[in-house]
Amino acid sequence: MIDIHCHLIHGVDDGPPTLRESLRMTEEAAKAGTKVIIATPHIKGTDFDFDYxxxxxxxxxxxxxxKRRESQAEVPEIKLGSEVAINPILCDQVKKYGALRxxxxxxxxxxLPFDIIPTFTRDVLYKLRLKDYIPVIAHPxxxxxxxKTASFYVELIDSGCLMQLDAASILGKNGRAVKSFCKKVIKAxxxxxxxxxxxxxxxxxxxxxxxxxxxxxxxxRDFAEIVFVTNGQKLLRNEEIESCL
Ligand SMILES: [Fe+2]
Incomplete structure (x- = not known):
């Protein structure tokens, strides 16, 4: 797996509290066959501290x-990204701070927020696409x-966004309706x-x-390989990813 969304960094937002627990996560990830983890701390508004x-x-x-050198253990490669909460100045922030990509x-x-779609959503995503950034929507x-209105999901893909589902949603841990939605969009x-x-x-x-x-x-199996591995590899190489529509 190439895990493009994971809260791996210790002491940052709601990720693991200690370095030891972060390392344990990398060990578990290795057991699951994950080769690369992009650590994606939550970034909300303008209150973030990249130095930290x-x-x-x-x-x-x-x-x-x-750990890799001492025990020759399989440890996934760790890269940095962010899970950025949508906000009206997102495009400017992305231009300014590389760590937001x-x-x-x-x-x-x-x-996106869990309850609503903010009025500026279309505008912000459009601006990102205009600047040649590719929005990946975290757990839509x-x-x-x-x-409720799956048509917005289709509209997002149509406008050049890519969709990232959470493993927990697929396994029904976020409710039956969420799991059934995942099944529909995965089958399609x-x-x-x-x-x-x-x-x-x-x-x-x-x-x-x-x-x-x-x-x-x-x-x-072929589709699973695409969404767990191939598209992640393409992302890491900054290559184009087919929208599947
Ligand atoms: Fe997250």
Whole structure:
């Protein structure tokens, strides 16, 4: 797996509290076959401290590197990104701060609120596309308006956005309606990534392995390979990803 959405960095937002727990997450990820994790701390508004995030990322990457050398253990490569809450000045922020993009590519992981679709959403996503950034919508299945009116989901893809579903949603951990929505869009091949969105080591393996099996049963092994691996590889190479429509 290439895990493009994961709260891996210790002491940052609601991720693991300690470096030890972050390292444990990388061990669990290795067991699940994850080769690359993009660590995506929540970024909301203008109140963020990249120096603090970079410092913790550096400590984690160093400790993971030592672990790899000492025990020759399989440790996933760690890259930096952000899960950015949509806001009216998002495009300007992305231009200014490279760390808001996924692994230094033109892909941007954008989070919508859970209850509404803000009025400026279309405008902000359009501006990003105009500047050649590619919005990846984080867990759209967890937005109540999208659940009700799937036409907005199609409109987002039509306008050049890519869709990232959470493994937990696919496994029914966010409710039956969310799971059934996931099944529909996966069967229609209208999904581009599945990520763990994990916050701890506890259920990482289960999230990654079981959700992949579920996607295979709904849409076949080839499609599962695309949304768990191939599109992630393309993203890391900053290549174009087909919208599947
Ligand atoms: Fe997240």
């Amino acid at each position: 995030i970079f410092e913790h990322l550096y400590d984690l990457a160093k400790a993971a590197g030592e 996924l692994a230094d590519t033109r892909y941007v992981l954008v989070e 299945e967890r937005n109540r308006q999208i659940l 091949n209208m999904v581009h990534f599945v990520a763990t969105d994990a916050h701890s080591s506890k259920s990482y393996v289960q999230l990654a392995v079981k959700s992949r099996r579920r996607v295979e049963s709904w849409a076949g």
